[in-house]
Amino acid sequence: SQTIHQWPATLVQPVGSPLSLECTVEGTSNPNLYWYRQAAGRGLQLLFYSVGIGQISSEVPQNLSASRPQDRQFILSSKKLLLSDSGFYLCAWSRALQETQYFGPGTRLLVL
Amino acid sequence: DQQVKQNSPSLSVQEGRISILNCDYTNSMFDYFLWYKKYPAEGPTFLISISSIKDKNEDGRFTVFLNKSAKHLSLHIVPSQPGDSAVYFCAAISGTYKYIFGTGTRLKVLA
Numbered sequence: 094s095q096t097i098h099q100w101p102a103t104l105v106q107p108v109g110s111p112l113s114l115e116c117t118v119e120g121t122s123n124p125n126l127y128w129y130r131q132a133a134g135r136g137l138q139l140l141f142y143s144v145g146i147g148q149i150s151s152e153v154p155q156n157l158s159a160s161r162p163q164d165r166q167f168i169l170s171s172k173k174l175l176l177s178d179s180g181f182y183l184c185a186w187s188r189a190l191q192e193t194q195y196f197g198p199g200t201r202l203l204v205l
Numbered sequence: 206d207q208q209v210k211q212n213s214p215s216l217s218v219q220e221g222r223i224s225i226l227n228c229d230y231t232n233s234m235f236d237y238f239l240w241y242k243k244y245p246a247e248g249p250t251f252l253i254s255i256s257s258i259k260d261k262n263e264d265g266r267f268t269v270f271l272n273k274s275a276k277h278l279s280l281h282i283v284p285s286q287p288g289d290s291a292v293y294f295c296a297a298i299s300g301t302y303k304y305i306f307g308t309g310t311r312l313k314v315l316a
Binding site for chain 2: 136183194
């Protein structure tokens with residue numbers, strides 16, 4: 094069966110510090126990968142998606158970037174965090190675009 | 206512009222009764238709809254989905270109804286159980302990869 098991991102579970106970072114959140118998927122190959130953010134009182138907003146190694150599409154302009162160095166690894170990064178980057182970050186995978194997406198446990202990020 | 210709306214931020218239901226969660230959408234090009242359940246500090250869990258060619262899909266205690274003319278879908282949970290207490294998100298997709306999520310409805314099932 095497939096599993097998706099995210100770490101860390103919780104992160105408190107000062108404004109201006111860098112960020113690296115990691116997501117890995119097990120039990121499948123060549124998954125489509127996604128990064129979402131849930132801000133307080135809002136739905137899930139798609140930030141990035143990837144259909145393959147090194148292929149990243151950005152959905153919204155922002156302070157964050159994504160990378161996919163390996164088939165089942167997806168990384169969300171920032172060089173300098175802003176207060177507005179606080180939120181709950183979720184990684185998801187699917188077998189193909191338009192197929193059901195399955196979410197990881199999420200990372201709660203608090204920028205102070 | 207919120208294309209998928211869940212107008213009820215919260216709902217309380219007695220255990221054993223029916224829970225009805227509603228979702229409205231504006232884009233008639235959406236052709237697939239999903240419901241996810243989310244516990245605090247966890248990722249959403251896929252519950253049930255429905256294609257726009259159907260008007261009903263059932264899976265155990267969960268049934269999703271789709272009314273295309275009204276651009277409305279609903280999730281029925283019967284009977285409701287305390288473990289169903291969570292935030293429920295509806296999502297819609299068109300002919301692309303992109304999920305559009307609603308803002309969620311917090312369901313509380315009272316024992």
